[in-house]
Amino acid sequence: MTVELERWRASVDSGGSEETLMRRSMDELDFVDSVRNRNGSRSPKRVAAMAVSICAVVLGAIVLLRTSWQSKSGPCGQILVRRFESYTGLGSEYGVFLRAAALSVEMGWTVVPVTTDWIYGNLDNFFVPPSYGCVLPPDLLNDVSTYKEFGTEGWERADRLQLTRNFHPLLHLDGLIRDRSIDPEAMHRLDMKQRLWSLDKEHLTLPYGESVPHGVDKAFLEQADALKRLWVPNAKMQAQIDRLATRIGLHQARSTRRPVVAVQVRLGDKKTELDDLQRVGSHMQLYASTPMPQSPATLTDARSDDMNVYFQAIQVAVGRLYEPDLTPGAFPRPTAGSQKPLVVVMTAEPGVTEQLSALDKHNEFDFILTPSSELTAAQQEEYNRVFNSTSATRAMHRRWDQKDLEKASLSLRLALTRQLIAELTVYSRMADAFVVSGNSNLGRLALTLAGEEGALGLPGQRIFGGRVRSIDVPFYPTTWRTSIFA
Template identity: 25%
Template sequence: MHRRTPSSRSVSSSSQPLLPLPSSHDSAHHAHRAPAPRSNPRRTRQLALVVVIALATLVLLARRSAPRDGTSSSRESDTPTTTSNRLSLTRLPSRIKDTASLLLSLRPFSSSSPSLPPPTAPILLAPLARPTEISYAEPWVYEADPATLPPCERILLFTFMPWWGFASEYILYARAAAAAKKLNYTFLEDDRNWNYGRLSNYFLPRTLSCVPPSDWSNPALAIPLSPSSASSSPPHARLKYSRLNLGDIDDWTRETYLSSPGTQADLLALQESDRAHRVQGDRWILGEGETLPEAFAEVFGDQSEWVRENWRVAGAVREGVESVRRAVGLDAPRWLADEEGEGEGRGPVVAVHVRLGDKASEYEHDAEEMGITNSFGNLTVYIEAAHDAYRRLIPSPYPAFTSSSSSDPDTDASARFSPYAPPTLLLITAEPSIPSRLREEVRLADPWRVVQTPGVESQDEGGGAAEERLRKEGGGAGGRPKAYAAAAAAAGTDKMVKIVSPPSRRSLDSGYTQQSFNALPLLSRIAHTQAFVRDLTLLARSGEEEGVDAAVVSGASNVGRLAMLIAGREAVMGPRDEQTGRPLGGRIRSVDAHFYPTAYSSAVYTKVEDVEDLENKAFVPEEQHQKEVEAQAKAQGRRRRGRGRGRRGK
């Protein structure tokens, strides 16, 4: 591959290095210095930059030592009200021309306290075009003429439910598929009533090498997947799994993957470690290397293998991925550390996914389980993790995310970026308040070029009859695990940051909740989901494939755990310490909950009963609601006719 020729010009203000900020809990490396410019005679500017970074570090340390309640300072900021700059995909520069404008600096001291200048507003990419068609194609095709294929001997059916979140349902889907593969069953999915539409709107079809029976989608003909049904002899011809028998696959997972003496010892150590952090209250962020515990490595590997094989996005989603990659600059060559002068190409890109909305109860449960003290909605830990990732992407004593895979640094994923290459923080969120909060609350995000992925092209997305039904029913959540519901009313009141969302006439403009999503028309739901799958692909895939260089997620969110499965085991665990053999953490990291392979985090230790939650009734999409109304009307008609025949027979 052709090597880029380093520029012979002196380093200008457009190539000042952005230095990593050390973690306060990693005191062994506090003395680390970022590399100095190799050809910069302007020592005064260099000294000023060091002072600026030192002040930024002090501010970060002050934030970490303060109570982590996620609240903003009481001092009013004089920042402008505009929260973002909207650029078309063709106008976004590949790198910032004036890096110094992104660095923190202090105004003259006032009589009270120093104040920070208005931060650079996040760049919000212009929305992409909405889809105009809905696919109703099956999620699988035959690998050959079905007349030449044998009948399927055994099938495992997964039925998609019409009300829960995408990542929540997809993880159950992947778990069932991985179980089918391990048990040597042909896996079939029925996605006809899914609230997100058919899988073919987002993914390429799978291939089948056998022909299922004509009534394959009838769940009444199958036995629920459980430890006993999975081990029966002879094997059952048909097994099934869905959210309706949620805990059964948890029981099977514990028995199949987590029951060996070695794994039980790892589980006990994990439980004791989480309990110790909970008692001591010293864990505000999950450490690097803790995202995927060793006890879950095998089951994670099986689930991730299936997800990675089948996460092949459809054409419409692929076009969106490529458009955002070009806009952010991910398609440009990397500006590597061995290039002198101003260099060429892009800097490191770290994606951050923030999910708030209706996920507070799940976060509170997992945070309590794992001893996380950070408040739900506090963004500081996300920026802290982004800085931790950045220092591993430039020359530093910290380990690279991967080992060297190529002698050519242009294609070697472990090659470090130049410290002069401006980094980008790719923000992925459906919460409208996050860009302004990132600017106003987390001031140390300023060294980054913050770019938010494009949303869906604005339209009046009112759900009509569904929206009216949502108001009448009081907005049943349908997005909270039923086993958490009993304690949800009292949980987390001391660990939540109240998010005030602006009113809007379009359902998702004021933030994402499952019931507001389900109230949208089907085409709008598909449009939003294609954007979501696009962003998740960018976040989870590595830079050499199609995505970012590192990613920060919440493991308490199903989205975060799905991103881990898409990324793969090496991307989550990373290299290992040469002395201890423990994982050092990969390019995708959770800030709160570690991965767990069950529906509930506590289900890895013991059985969790899935209880009915009448206060948290699901809000289904309008087309599904109409089907239910029609089915109820038909059933009532049959009962009336039956009563009429009974009276006539007397």
């Protein structure tokens, strides 16, 4: 874990701000150096002396400010240590940390992530280390096991807490979010709306404008603000993000490029995800909810209806990009010579891109699969071996398994994590549209990364939604969707 103190910003007790100190110093230098040489310019020696003096004054001001700030920064108050665990996915594990961080301002916590043993790699490998406005104790991580577990009796009075994935601490965290940031009346209306959707067999996809439902928007914005502070890629990670954006054309001016739409396809593998789909009134069918087909051909047929839903969502997302009322700086209507919109498929399931392309009967789009991989030859060979991605069949099936990641080397795990972070960042913050699955932790993280306008939509036009849209389950700011309903 890397701990970095917040940059000094305080004013100096006796001398005012850094700006006033520097301004007064410059005036003094001008006064003592007001005698010019015979040709009207200062001598080289005097210019050099002045430069040295300026540097000395600036350094002195910095030292004075830093000393003053550090003298005012006392030890941290209640510290909440969040040690990332390895047996859950990146979106799930990071989400727990993000929810605690979003509450930290109101609760007075200092939330410290510890990821030295995380299967996806230390967060410092990808992000600028977080800053703190207080002094962390040097023995903070000596024995975290002795810390009071958050949410248990007496936790409010403890100086040091640990937040685990145990059921009751997470349930307590959900309760704090619900009590402080969720509108219960709006949740009642959402519940009634979803009950009506469950009666409508034609209700497959979540409508635009419902991705972040009214009533959880305050909690959403709190988490989005926390993510702005935390999700700050370091130089290496930012370089990979830039390369991905360039590959799919997003670094070109909109007037000279084609629309770029990303789609996250999550076939679903957890019972909770299937339950969430039913509770929100969607009649989509996830692969995990149907028996395993006996042949690849049957498997492809079994998934075709669901892929139709995703394909239609892509069509709608692209169509909005030509509407000035929905998209600021809308794209010009396509003509016979126009480039086709690019659809970037983000998925861990083989066969998805081929299925979507097969549904494109009128050749409307160009489909590509996650063009962000930067694996070395050795990493690619290991990836094919560990994840068994060289299977002769291209039929669709759920491939991703956390246990497979545990078999991979640290080098491959870091490379795959960088790829995932690059995709989430580029598609959420830069793509013209992004269709995601809200019953996926990564889908909800994408909505949060998109921020207020990207996920909620333009001010005054929230009913139309934003660039990033959930296809199935509305965003919920808690560990479990049911927590928002008390």
